[in-house]
Amino acid sequence: MKLLVTGGAGFIGSNFIRHMIKFHPGDSIINLDLLTYAGNPENLEEISAHQNYHFVHGNICNYELLDAVIDQFHIDTMVNFAAESHVDRSISKPGLFITTNVLGTQTLLEAAKNKHISKFVQISTDEVYGSLGSDGYFTEKTPLAPNSPYSASKASADMIVRSYSETYGLNINITRCSNNYGPFQFPEKLIPLIMTQALEDRELPVYGDGNNIRDWLFVEDHCAAIDLVLHQGKPGEIYNIGGHHEMRNIDLVKLILDKLNKPQSLIKQVPDRLGHDRRYAIDATKIKTELGWQPQYSFETGINETIRWYLTHQNWWRKIRSREYVD
């Protein structure tokens, strides 16, 4: 396989590339990444010299570049991780999210179609389904009802991906994951934000009443699921991927504080996020029954591993935190 991974210098993308090099060392991986504030070449330092790994600096909105990269590396498969992903930033800069997530995806699809790419996998999110009440789960058939500019941009991209399958016969899959956590996650997201703030004895901002619920998925389990979809996903299908570990934000923050031996007095309730989705929870029955995926990490194992990683990689996150990264 000659695989173009877009956004491979980000959190999930870099974990996925490491996963692929480990389990499919004979495949070529070309990582196209714009290196925005959240993309970090250090995330892939350990494999940067691998003979089957190549990095290209560039934007998925640049059709000419895509065209040239596909030719140069004889690309036959694409996985699109490239996206603006932080909900709070989408509230302050919605236009950027539409450009990258919607127009960027369409540009990639156009290149994939014109170059007869054999498979295109779009990495999406459970946020396209909107918000749940206190019970029920998102299935692949749940109607799309995105609430933030971020989730609306991802839902739009999903629809365009679908249209390239229906109209041009492009072989596509869409994966929709719940909240990821694990090594190399940028410390704007809740778990690494709480850990890094707490380790520096800074305040921990909890939005609103802290009772919003997220379903946590360890990033390596997510990568294994994408690998399965890439190799065995049925053309045109959507697969939900969730950790089936729901937690209220406030309980998660308290658990991390306990594990770090830090006081709960660091918690600071702050005004709620605009349009804040109350609850996400994924029904992952389809990928489990059709492709045989099973998460390998319990939440306890995953969070302990994540905490250990942030404790032993303080240079990585302190360098990032010394820059201005959130508007």
Ligand SMILES: Cc1cn([C@H]2C[C@H](O)[C@@H](COP(=O)(O)OP(=O)(O)O[C@H]3O[C@H](C)C(=O)[C@H](O)[C@H]3O)O2)c(=O)[nH]c1=O
């Ligand atoms: C940054 C931050 C967040 N929160 C709350 C807001 C959410 O209820 C929860 C998780 O927030 P976070 O921004 O880490 O993640 P989500 O907004 O759920 O979205 C994430 O998971 C999905 C699947 C994606 O698709 C997104 O790309 C990804 O960013 O903690 C706080 O209370 N305080 C904070 O400082």
